[in-house]
Amino acid sequence: MSGTHTDVPVLLTADLPVPVPRAEYEACPVTEIARRLGDKWTVLILALLGRGPHRFNALERSIEGISQRMLTRTLRQLQADGLVVRTVYPTVPPSVEYSLSAAGRDLLGPVSALAGWAVAWSRANNDPQRRDPATGENAR
Amino acid sequence: MSGTHTDVPVLLTADLPVPVPRAEYEACPVTEIARRLGDKWTVLILALLGRGPHRFNALERSIEGISQRMLTRTLRQLQADGLVVRTVYPTVPPSVEYSLSAAGRDLLGPVSALAGWAVAWSRANNDPQRRDPATGENAR
DNA sequence: CAGAATCCTTATCGATACTG
DNA sequence: CAGTATCGATAAGGATTCTG
Numbered sequence: 398m399s400g401t402h403t404d405v406p407v408l409l410t411a412d413l414p415v416p417v418p419r420a421e422y423e424a425c426p427v428t429e430i431a432r433r434l435g436d437k438w439t440v441l442i443l444a445l446l447g448r449g450p451h452r453f454n455a456l457e458r459s460i461e462g463i464s465q466r467m468l469t470r471t472l473r474q475l476q477a478d479g480l481v482v483r484t485v486y487p488t489v490p491p492s493v494e495y496s497l498s499a500a501g502r503d504l505l506g507p508v509s510a511l512a513g514w515a516v517a518w519s520r521a522n523n524d525p526q527r528r529d530p531a532t533g534e535n536a537r
Numbered sequence: 538m539s540g541t542h543t544d545v546p547v548l549l550t551a552d553l554p555v556p557v558p559r560a561e562y563e564a565c566p567v568t569e570i571a572r573r574l575g576d577k578w579t580v581l582i583l584a585l586l587g588r589g590p591h592r593f594n595a596l597e598r599s600i601e602g603i604s605q606r607m608l609t610r611t612l613r614q615l616q617a618d619g620l621v622v623r624t625v626y627p628t629v630p631p632s633v634e635y636s637l638s639a640a641g642r643d644l645l646g647p648v649s650a651l652a653g654w655a656v657a658w659s660r661a662n663n664d665p666q667r668r669d670p671a672t673g674e675n676a677r
Numbered sequence: 678c679a680g681a682a683t684c685c686t687t688a689t690c691g692a693t694a695c696t697g
Numbered sequence: 698c699a700g701t702a703t704c705g706a707t708a709a710g711g712a713t714t715c716t717g
Binding site: 507 | 547548549555556558559562566567570573574575576577579580581587599600602618640644646647648649650652655659662
């Protein structure tokens with residue numbers, strides 16, 4: 398309804414109003430997706446599904462240490478976000494297949510770009526050659 | 538020291554071992570950076586600093602509703618991550634300037650790519666035309 | 678096989694008060 | 698001006714048990 402060229406707040410646009418109103422950052426889709434990617438299992442599950450569809454137990458066996466609860470919750474969240482498709486085959490016993498949606502596949506592009514940056518960043522942070530503590534020194 | 542072409546686990550590489558060992562996802566730099574970008578204030582602060590250096594109080598005034606505690610904590614985290622540089626000018630009263638490091642500026646690239654995807658995703662999720670509940674139906 | 682339900686522990690975040 | 702310290706509320710994650 399408002400006449401800007403995008404009605405979704407992204408924080409990175411040039412026309413971000415300052416002071417930044419709550420609505421702008423509380424609804425920021427970048428923060429939203431980062432929040433999901435930043436939880437313990439989402440990136441891993443996306444990576445596995447990126448190789449092809451998996452059944453529930455296949456995912457469970459593929460991830461060392463995940464609990465049923467967290468696998469279920471993460472898959473349900475991904476499904477609600479429209480990134481993963483859940484298909485039930487009414488066999489006995491039932492079999493459920495999870496696969497990436499089109500949006501989920503598209504997401505792997507930007508995530509891979511972020512991964513490139515993250516690997517370099519991780520190297521810089523762990524390279525003792527150029528290490529600068531920055532926060533340390535909190536001697537008590 | 539180990540001889541693979543990358544010694545950092547990224548989960549998205551083709552040679553991800555299955556079952557995925559804990560070490561692979563617990564140290565995944567993509568999840569790490571997403572975790573930070575996904576907290577409540579980081580993307581917003583990066584966006585503001587992307588426009589130029591800011592002093593502490595300037596940031597506080599620019600963000601409606603942030604507490605001193607969270608502003609301090611978020612800046613300290615960014616500094617520890619090497620994304621933000623903190624410069625103290627020993628005037629009276631003291632003045633402290635925050636700005637993006639080279640790594641911080643580089644990060645804005647991949648984040649903008651993710652933002653492009655996120656805006657489209659957000660539209661799809663809120664478009665009533667193609668809305669599919671997916672999780673709803675939890676009637677009690 | 679693919680989960681749902683329950684309980685518990687641990688982070689994250691916010692409000693408030695105080696300080697070199 | 699630019700923080701620190703303390704407290705309480707809420708959310709995320711894990712272990713365990715049970716089921717159509």
